[in-house]
Amino acid sequence: MSETDTAWLTPGDEAGIAEAITAAHASGKPVLVCGNASKSGLLRPVQAAATLSTRALSGITLYSPQELIISARAGTKLADVAAAVAGKGQYIIAEPPDFSALLGSGAEPTLGGVVAANLSGPRRVAWGAMRDHVMGVRAVSGMGETIHSGGRVLKNVTGLDICKLLTGSYGTLAVITEVTLKVLPAPERRATLVLTGLDPMRGVAALSAALGSPYAVSAAAHLPAEQAARVPVLAWFGGAVTLARIEDFAPSVTYRTERLRADLAAFGLAEMLDNGASEAAWTAVRDAAPLVDSPGAVWRVSVRPSAGPAVTRAVEQAFGARWYMDWGGGLVWIAGPASEAAHDAVAAAARQSGGTWTLVRAPEAMRAAVAVIPPEPAALARISARVKAAFDPKGILNPGRMFAGL
């Protein structure tokens, strides 16, 4: 059963969310928790009688630009939060992606959704994940109890960090009702150096040199020719592209791109994409645009950056995968057939390199059948089950979304 077949509950305030969960807790009937359902195709399908959406719970509740803090209710559209901070010359640090095209949902992501999924874009490699910038949350647990963690200040170590635990928990522990994010001033200028024609090993070596330079590279990706051709601003280069972004005050960007270009001379002469073109390239990388038209399944594999090329080789050999790398090689995007054999090959490649995988897109039957993220070792799985029970003793919130049976 998917969310379209079930009754939708869309309370307009936190009390309404608490009421709905209290009722579900009393009846023991599971609910599918979502924001705008833009990512309901991600991870495992949920069997539930009702859908509880935060989409009507919207609005910015606090924005203090000089304190680098914005709070908004969970159902606020991510684009609205981004627009509000852009109005004051700031940005959302983790550069969260929009997978609505990739997942074919056509729905706009909400703030609560990207936090619940801990989704981060290219800037993650230098500035941390979404979870690094969640300063506070309000949420309703699976018992209908309203809790907060963190707050509206940038430094806070008071008590256990439930903000981080809920970020990336996909609504399985509590329903996030409000989020406070740290934001930063947007740079005056963005520029991307482009090296062309490198193979994956050389590409990642160049990215490693860039990220290990003193020039504060804020994003680093490698796209083979086939994927570069699918991004208009990159197709022009006519081959594989290796991208390193620098964002800062304009004079700094001029200086650092020059220095970095010189430092990377051994990898070829880098060309440059400025502001708009740079943006366009990174939005494509962020949203997995090169793989959107690929039929079948899509995975994200997270490994140590230098292991990225080995993962790409393994999946190419196993099923002729299409792929590209972000995060300096540490994030490998893979597209291939929606088959268990392909899935096993991806998981094996990730394991081989000591990393992890996420099945991002696949038909519902496949997502129900395979482990969409790596199963936890037994000792940790026991703790997971107890933590799940500590929030949601009756297992009514998004049962099975991350792990079968949890």
Next chain:
Amino acid sequence: MIAQPEPKKDVLARRDAIVAGLRALLPPDGVIAEPLRLKPYETDGLSAYRQVPLVVVLPETTEQVAAVMAFCHREGVRVVPRGAGTSLSGGALPMADAVVLGLMRMNRILDIDYADRCAVVQAGVTNIGITQAVQERGFFYAPDPSSQLACMIGGNVNMNSGGAHCLRYGVTANNLLGLRVVTVEGEVLDIGGAHMDAAGYDWLGLLTGSEGQLAVVTEVTVRILRGPEGARAMLAAFRSNEIAGACVDSIIASGIIPVALEFMDRPAIHACEAFAHAGYPLDAEAMLIIEVEGSPAEQDDLLGRIKDICNRYDPISLKVSQSAEESAAIWKGRKGAFGAVGRISPDYLCMDGTIPTSRLPEVLGRIGAMSAEYGLQVANIFHAGDGNLHPLIMFDANDPESFRKAEHFGADILRLCVEVGGCLTGEHGVGVEKRDLMGVQFTEIELDQQRRIKSAFDPGWLLNPSKVFPLKAPPALTQAA
């Protein structure tokens, strides 16, 4: 004084057997049981609280830690993990019936990977030790608590420690990739690794800052970063806290995030100047230390912009450092702040709340009023960019009344921090010190939710109990010595 729970009598009675059991698991010098040799472990950085532990163990490997934990679990013995013991909140305060598990012998750097910008280190490696190991290649480990010469990465992880540069580089939590931990049952778990985001629950995030409540950390994979080309500081002095606060707001609003932005009030300026002779302006009410990074030209550009902003606030003095030596001189006073206050008053409590930065002038005003009321001096040091306030309350430890007052004063300051929208602790942790104030920031429902997470990891509450969470329905409470 904050109440400590009654020790378990059965454990005290079995002490000899417990010591013998531990000796069987560890190298000969890995168990300390002689009263005189236990004494150095009786306190941490919150030295007003003291308690000699049952026994101290100093394992050298994760396997030995696991063996100790499994043994203690079987025997129902409490365990207090300990790094360097620099906690300012009493996080590592021993208990009479608990084994202190010291990680200081696990002090090896296991792997440095420059290509992937990470290092694997044992929990007992000092914070500065990581940077020292990688600086020959121009790299560093970013979080830099003032205690960095002594404090250990396992302690940093468990306190989620910050430092003067976290405005730019984040706190400990933002600079970790993986942990190896031992559960209370003695099982070894690997969380994360050298890759960036692990799928599944963010155990790394939850364990960071968990103050030894959930598991024992034995190895840490940290992010190491390439250092900037250079850094330079400037000093700006103002006529009032309000003016200095407004200047901070303007700097941030201009789009500049300095790597450090430190604020000192008049008493702090005077204490530090007397101690360090750093050339601080004694006629100022408030002073900022601002540091920027980059090439010399980039530094000039940023410092020029910041100077222009400062000039709009009628500064008493502006001093832009022209060299690394001058920058060091500017920092010298700030870095010696604790020692400086220690010279005025041998005993002080270092508080640690966070406030919304916009409320700074009001909060400093009210702290000043409380200082007069309690008759105790206070100096304020403030990580101005991120709102983390460190009032240093001076008292006389030989006078119990003075200490009692200092504790009350401190608690009032922390209540004020929460009242204006901040929190009880920005980087030093709750420990024993702020345990009984948790109800100011959290509802009982919220505390129970946190307690249930603790129980999920540690069902028997054997790991570092009676810290962080207010004792619930405390059995018979005894006053600490």
